Amino acid sequence: MTLHEHAELFIGGRYVRPHDPRRTVEVVNPADELPAGSFPTAGPADVDAAVAAARGALDDRAWGGLGPVERSALLVRFADALEMHLPERAALTTLQNGMPINLALATEGADPVGLLRYYAALAGTMPLEETRARLDGLGRTLVTRDPVGVVAAVVPWNFPQTLTMFKLAPALAAGCSVVLKPAPETTLDAYALADAARCAGLPPGVLNVVPGGADVGEHLIAHPGIGKVAFTGSTATGRRIGEVCGSLLRPVSLELGGKSAAILLDDADLEVFVTRLAKVSLLNNGQTCHLSTRILVPRARHDAVAEAVGAVAAALAVGDPMDPATELGPLVSRRQRDRVESCISEAKAVGTSVVTGGGPRPRDRGWFVSPAVFADVDNGAPLAREEVFGPVLALIPYGDVDEAVRIANDSPYGLAGTVWSSDPEHGLAVARRVRTGTIGINDYSIDVGAPFGGIKASGLGRELGPEGLAAFTCPKSIYLAANRPSAD
Numbered sequence: 001m002t003l004h005e006h007a008e009l010f011i012g013g014r015y016v017r018p019h020d021p022r023r024t025v026e027v028v029n030p031a032d033e034l035p036a037g038s039f040p041t042a043g044p045a046d047v048d049a050a051v052a053a054a055r056g057a058l059d060d061r062a063w064g065g066l067g068p069v070e071r072s073a074l075l076v077r078f079a080d081a082l083e084m085h086l087p088e089r090a091a092l093t094t095l096q097n098g099m100p101i102n103l104a105l106a107t108e109g110a111d112p113v114g115l116l117r118y119y120a121a122l123a124g125t126m127p128l129e130e131t132r133a134r135l136d137g138l139g140r141t142l143v144t145r146d147p148v149g150v151v152a153a154v155v156p157w158n159f160p161q162t163l164t165m166f167k168l169a170p171a172l173a174a175g176c177s178v179v180l181k182p183a184p185e186t187t188l189d190a191y192a193l194a195d196a197a198r199c200a201g202l203p204p205g206v207l208n209v210v211p212g213g214a215d216v217g218e219h220l221i222a223h224p225g226i227g228k229v230a231f232t233g234s235t236a237t238g239r240r241i242g243e244v245c246g247s248l249l250r251p252v253s254l255e256l257g258g259k260s261a262a263i264l265l266d267d268a269d270l271e272v273f274v275t276r277l278a279k280v281s282l283l284n285n286g287q288t289c290h291l292s293t294r295i296l297v298p299r300a301r302h303d304a305v306a307e308a309v310g311a312v313a314a315a316l317a318v319g320d321p322m323d324p325a326t327e328l329g330p331l332v333s334r335r336q337r338d339r340v341e342s343c344i345s346e347a348k349a350v351g352t353s354v355v356t357g358g359g360p361r362p363r364d365r366g367w368f369v370s371p372a373v374f375a376d377v378d379n380g381a382p383l384a385r386e387e388v389f390g391p392v393l394a395l396i397p398y399g400d401v402d403e404a405v406r407i408a409n410d411s412p413y414g415l416a417g418t419v420w421s422s423d424p425e426h427g428l429a430v431a432r433r434v435r436t437g438t439i440g441i442n443d444y445s446i447d448v449g450a451p452f453g454g455i456k457a458s459g460l461g462r463e464l465g466p467e468g469l470a471a472f473t474c475p476k477s478i479y480l481a482a483n484r485p486s487a488d
């Protein structure tokens with residue numbers, strides 16, 4: 001296996017040596033625990049240089065002077081450049097975080113390309129300014145939507161390229177420049193992104209990459225040159241970033257964790273549910289923020305559903321994530337594997353009924369766990385309240401629909417969910433009562449054209465859709481006086 005060794009940072013359109021080249025991080029393949037590559041971490045002086053380069057791009061005509069149509073053309077070139085290396089980029093994500101390769105091709109490979117094309121089209125057609133007649137009749141007002149400035153994009157490891165592009169594509173479409181801080185577990189793919197940006201001819205400083213951990217992130221988000229912070233990650237880090245941005249009065253979007261509910265109604269088709277279970281509840285080895293990991297079941301159907309869900313989980317092909325036949329790969333890191341294992345053993349220790357899983361590790365090497373399904377879980381139990389971020393499901397019985405909705409809403413989180421019914425109207429009526437940022441009926445998949453995000457501990461603000469583009473702009477009203485004072 002080729003090692004992906006990097007010695008430089010991407011700042012101002014060039015690869016440059018860090019001020020202190022001694023601080024390097026090794027990336028490890030979670031499937032076999034062997035080295036996958038390495039990169040240097042940025043220090044404060046490197047972050048300062050990246051923010052200065054990004055500011056320079058905004059002030060330079062080569063980027064700051066472009067209109068939406070010219071920016072749109074550059075975004076299309078960027079998409080083309082990424083598309084040329086789609087399989088390699090997908091494999092890079094699998095190498096670093098263990099995502100099954102078929103999923104990586106469909107998401108990490110294709111989604112960044114689709115996102116750039118979507119925002120390129122939107123930037124080319126969405127008016128970024130309009131003139132309105134004043135309500136008092138005294139002339140008109142020109143309302144412009146200016147770029148919000150230099151964006152600090154801080155992203156996690158689970159869908160590194162896609163979640164970066166959730167921010168980068170609309171930010172560029174709005175005319176911003178970006179300093180990206182990838183997660184240390186998945187930084188190698190950020191170099192592929194930088195290569196594509198260069199190859200597409202993005203002007204220097206429009207995209208900069210400063211690898212590193214929490215210290216690099218802290219310095220970046222608090223930097224005086226930043227106009228907005230766009231963050232995806234854990235709720236704990238989101239709260240910390242929210243505090244910093246609050247004290248600075250700095251715009252911030254926070255896409256955080258979740259503990260979403262699948263509500264199976266009385267008339268749910270169990271076959272449809274189990275066919276889609278792996279996608280809506282276990283996607284990416286259970287490391288996806290919007291998964292329906294609490295499965296709410298009518299008491300009378302509980303045992304039948306438990307048996308069916310357990311059978312699906314137990315039959316998943318666990319193995320090498322580079323093998324297209326694999327359905328469940330390893331968790332991203334030893335730390336994550338240990339966390340998930342301790343959630344499972346704590347649930348077992350308090351006597352929670354195990355349907356499947358929780359046995360020995362499926363492989364000696366690599367950070368694999370067997371998927372686990374628990375039945376008859378109380379919604380107050382840690383297993384129902386805390387995000388596990390691994391292949392662990394909790395079945396919760398309910399009496400009537402009102403109780404199901406109450407349980408679904410009784411969560412610190414509010415990101416997503418699903419409702420399952422043979423009657424889509426009935427499903428919709430229940431979905432309207434669930435308090436989350438997004439929800440699916442008889443399936444769940446994110447729509448790039450519609451806002452995505454959460455409420456409560458799942459975050460603040462929305463990404464995707466036209467709302468996701470507006471979030472990187474700052475409205476400005478320019479009052480245009482009438483030519484002459486009125487007669488009175």
Ligand code: NAD
Nearest residue numbers: 155156157182183213214217218233234237255256257289
């Ligand atoms: P994390 O919060 O530990 O790290 C995320 C990023 O923040 C990393 O780049 C990390 O280096 C950086 N960071 C950490 N501390 C920081 C600080 N104090 N200041 C600035 N940056 C800091 O999260 P993770 O473990 O990498 O990701 C998993 C979490 O992300 C899960 O909780 C998951 O639910 C959440 N997530 C949410 C969404 C969503 O859209 N809502 C999507 C994917 C993942």
